[in-house]
Amino acid sequence: MDSFTAQKIASRCFSAFQKLMLHQSNRVYFKKYGEMNSVEGKSNKTGIRVIDNKLIWNGLHINVIVNKNDEYAQVSLLNKIKYCRVVRKLIRGKYKYYVQLILEGIPPIKYNKETGEVRYKIGKKEII
Numbered sequence: 001m002d003s004f005t006a007q008k009i010a011s012r013c014f015s016a017f018q019k020l021m022l023h024q025s026n027r028v029y030f031k032k033y034g035e036m037n038s039v040e041g042k043s044n045k046t047g048i049r050v051i052d053n054k055l056i057w058n059g060l061h062i063n064v065i066v067n068k069n070d071e072y073a074q075v076s077l078l079n080k081i082k083y084c085r086v087v088r089k090l091i092r093g094k095y096k097y098y099v100q101l102i103l104e105g106i107p108p109i110k111y112n113k114e115t116g117e118v119r120y121k122i123g124k125k126e127i128i
Contacts, residue, residue, distance in 0.1 A: 002058055004047035005039050038100075040085035048084045055084070055099055064099055075108040077101075 019025045041047035048057045055062040066073050085100040110119040 001039070002041075002047045004042045008040055008042050037089070038085055038087045041083045043083050044081040048086060050081055050084050050099060050101060055086075057086070072108060072110055076103060079103040079105040 016025075016028045020028050039048070041049065044050065048055070050056070050064060053064045053066065055064055066077065068074075080103065082102045082104050085102065087098045087100055089096050089098065111117065112119050
């Protein structure tokens with residue numbers, strides 16, 4: 001594990017204890033060994049990063065598979081990547097690993113493939 005990923009885990013722990021101290025939560029939930037199903041980096045410059053459709057982490061280089069028929073994903077990947085998250089899921093008794101990309105900017109508009117109409121409109125409210 002690299003230092004930037006460890007720092008992100010530590011900041012998540014600190015924010016959980018801070019919520020406890022400010023009485024915004026009743027308790028802190030601890031993870032047992034093997035229960036941590038996701039790790040993320042602090043930026044796409046160091047640690048866990050995706051460059052040219054490759055996941056790069058501690059000398060590990062893995063090709064990222066993006067569905068070529070998924071227009072929404074192709075347009076989304078034109079935005080700048082802020083940071084990456086590696087998620088582990090148990091599917092049919094085997095662990096599968098996925099890369100979640102947190103992107104900068106406005107998400108692209110989704111269109112219905114059959115009619116060409118806009119599926120969801122972009123709102124004007126700010127998300128906190």
